[in-house]
Amino acid sequence: MSAVTASSPQRLYPVRRRVPLTRVTKVELRKMFNTRSGFWLMASIVISAVLATGGVILWAPDDQLTYSTFATAIRFPVVIILPLIAILAVTSEWSQRAGLTTFTLIPHRSRIITAKAISSVLIAFAATVLAFAVGALGNLLSAGVTGTTPVWNVTLTQCLYYLLGMLLSLLTGFMLGVLLRSSTGAIVAYFVLTFVLPIVFGLLGDNQLWFHDLQPWIDIQFAQGGLFVFERALTAEQWAHIAVTGVTWLLLPMAIGLGFATRAEVK
Amino acid sequence: MITVEGVTRKYGSFTAVDDVTFTAHVGRVTGFLGPNGAGKSTTMRIMVGLTRATAGTITISGRHYVDLPNPGLDVGVLLDASAQHAGRTGREILTIAQQYMGLPRSRVDEMLDVVSLTPSEASRRVGNYSLGMRQRLGIATALIGDPSVLILDEPANGLDPAGIRWMRDLLRSYADRGGTVLLSSHLLHEIEVIADDIVMIGNGKIVSQGTKTELLHAAGTVVRAADLPRLDRALGQLAIATTRSQAGALLTDVDPVLVGKVALEAGVALSELRTADAGLEDMFLALTATSPREGTTT
Ligand SMILES: Nc1ncnc2c1ncn2[C@@H]1O[C@H](COP(=O)(O)OP(=O)(O)O)[C@@H](O)[C@H]1O
Numbered sequence: 001m002s003a004v005t006a007s008s009p010q011r012l013y014p015v016r017r018r019v020p021l022t023r024v025t026k027v028e029l030r031k032m033f034n035t036r037s038g039f040w041l042m043a044s045i046v047i048s049a050v051l052a053t054g055g056v057i058l059w060a061p062d063d064q065l066t067y068s069t070f071a072t073a074i075r076f077p078v079v080i081i082l083p084l085i086a087i088l089a090v091t092s093e094w095s096q097r098a099g100l101t102t103f104t105l106i107p108h109r110s111r112i113i114t115a116k117a118i119s120s121v122l123i124a125f126a127a128t129v130l131a132f133a134v135g136a137l138g139n140l141l142s143a144g145v146t147g148t149t150p151v152w153n154v155t156l157t158q159c160l161y162y163l164l165g166m167l168l169s170l171l172t173g174f175m176l177g178v179l180l181r182s183s184t185g186a187i188v189a190y191f192v193l194t195f196v197l198p199i200v201f202g203l204l205g206d207n208q209l210w211f212h213d214l215q216p217w218i219d220i221q222f223a224q225g226g227l228f229v230f231e232r233a234l235t236a237e238q239w240a241h242i243a244v245t246g247v248t249w250l251l252l253p254m255a256i257g258l259g260f261a262t263r264a265e266v267k
Numbered sequence: 268m269i270t271v272e273g274v275t276r277k278y279g280s281f282t283a284v285d286d287v288t289f290t291a292h293v294g295r296v297t298g299f300l301g302p303n304g305a306g307k308s309t310t311m312r313i314m315v316g317l318t319r320a321t322a323g324t325i326t327i328s329g330r331h332y333v334d335l336p337n338p339g340l341d342v343g344v345l346l347d348a349s350a351q352h353a354g355r356t357g358r359e360i361l362t363i364a365q366q367y368m369g370l371p372r373s374r375v376d377e378m379l380d381v382v383s384l385t386p387s388e389a390s391r392r393v394g395n396y397s398l399g400m401r402q403r404l405g406i407a408t409a410l411i412g413d414p415s416v417l418i419l420d421e422p423a424n425g426l427d428p429a430g431i432r433w434m435r436d437l438l439r440s441y442a443d444r445g446g447t448v449l450l451s452s453h454l455l456h457e458i459e460v461i462a463d464d465i466v467m468i469g470n471g472k473i474v475s476q477g478t479k480t481e482l483l484h485a486a487g488t489v490v491r492a493a494d495l496p497r498l499d500r501a502l503g504q505l506a507i508a509t510t511r512s513q514a515g516a517l518l519t520d521v522d523p524v525l526v527g528k529v530a531l532e533a534g535v536a537l538s539e540l541r542t543a544d545a546g547l548e549d550m551f552l553a554l555t556a557t558s559p560r561e562g563t564t565t
């Protein structure tokens with residue numbers, strides 16, 4: 001063992017300032033990349049965007065080789081991976097017990113959770129930009145291959161819808177992470193919420209008349225469907241659907257989860 | 268300085284920590300001793316705000332831990348060396364601490380050096396670390412902010428003998444320079460060799476506390492000599508009561524210094540003269556025997 005070099009207390013860093021949220025956010029962002037699972041999840045966003053683009057070029061009929069087709073195709077994998085990133089960012093503090101250090105260095109847990117929320121949203125922004133960038137390259141490439149002029153049939157409003165859709169799906173993961181604080185539990189719940197529940201709601205809506213009209217107010221996936229359709233603007237009623245399902249499925253459970261997460265014992 | 272006042276923690280009807288009061292003083296190593304399940308870790312978690320106390324308060328140099336603006340610069344904490352993301356490298360874990368605290372980047376390498384983790388070890392993922400390596404990484408994390416108070420839960424677990432020796436020297440010099448060290452252990456011997464003050468806890472309650480010398484002296488002296496009857500007579504003449512131990516040594520309540528002087532005057536050659544620690548040890552063994560957690564490692 002090397003010589004003992006722990007220096008005298010209180011000499012090296014005499015200044016005491018509250019750790020700013022920007023710094024906490026930077027560290028949380030770093031923590032999303034510096035684990036093996038985190039790194040590969042990030043990488044898989046890029047990889048799957050490229051694969052989806054390739055798939056469109058290879059298999060889509062020529063008359064559908066438009067920008068919106070690319071954006072829609074890329075959305076499918078990305079919108080599944082983003083919530084997983086948010087889930088693991090939150091649950092690793094509990095499942096991997098890293099929180100024992102995190103919450104002793106930053107004792108106000110709500111600050112850590114806020115920083116994680118900010119960094120997850122930044123990742124969603126970046127993923128959206130990446131999706132459109134890769135889609136644009138695919139669009140140019142396919143036009144070059146078929147010898148046609150590329151079709152740019154996506155408006156700025158539609159871009160913003162797309163971004164909002166990405167953010168809402170990310171928030172679903174984030175909410176589940178905060179509420180359940182267990183990686184496995186949150187991932188299973190996420191798949192149930194996004195894949196199993198919509199099927200159940202769909203069957204119910206098709207077969208029960210009373211539910212048919214209620215579905216957009218209850219089924220969050222259904223309510224958000226319009227965000228990814230590159231054709232028309234959302235109606236006021238569709239916005240209301242998104243708001244109502246967002247409050248019941250995202251904000252309420254998030255509030256409950258925050259209560260637990262900030263109070264529960266960390267061990 | 269760590270001041271623990273009337274701290275109680277209940278889990279349902281079970282009281283894990285029961286009205287615990289003690290102080291860890293500046294410039295001293297305080298050993299928090301108790302069998303597994305005694306409530307040491309719970310008390311330490313309460314200190315740093317990870318667990319809420321049902322009653323009582325803990326302050327560190329007069330302040331509540333959660334009110335410290337940048338706690339890592341005031342208090343170095345190691346609660347469980349295994350509680351780290353297995354997929355992160357040792358260097359990354361230390362870098363995260365360095366960045367939270369806003370320290371210079373060079374501090375990471377300095378600390379790796381202090382705890383003797385080589386660059387190649389530091390770039391390995393913690394999932395592949397031995398417990399001893401994790402402990403050293405944990406100690407590096409605790410020390411990186413150059414804090415004046417250290418809170419370490421069973422830091423010697425998993426260290427090899429050289430590592431234990433190294434840690435003992437490190438904590439000794441740290442306290443000698445004016446730091447406050449609180450460390451827990453379920454091994455009497457470990458605490459005995461390193462601590463200045465001892466706080467003994469069993470079933471959530473403090474059973475004994477004081478300086479090591481006080482606690483050890485309370486038990487008197489053990490002495491052996493070639494001519495034991497003659498020493499016994501000499502002590503008897505000074506009205507010093509003695510008893511004969513089963514192992515054939517002489518036990519008295521007085522200080523070893525006095526026994527040594529008497530022996531010198533009586534011209535008796537001693538083969539052993541030491542403070543009897545049987546008091547502390549007996550108490551500890553009694554605690555361990557009644558502890559439901561005996562034999563498990565926490
Ligand atoms: N969350 C909990 N629920 C119920 N009992 C607990 C909980 N946490 C700790 N305990 C109990 O509290 C006691 C003290 O535990 P701990 O502080 O870990 O002991 P030590 O660190 O001294 O070995 C043990 O009996 C343990 O089982």
Ligand SMILES: [Mg+2]
Pocket residue numbers: 304307308309420421565
């Ligand atoms: Mg313990």
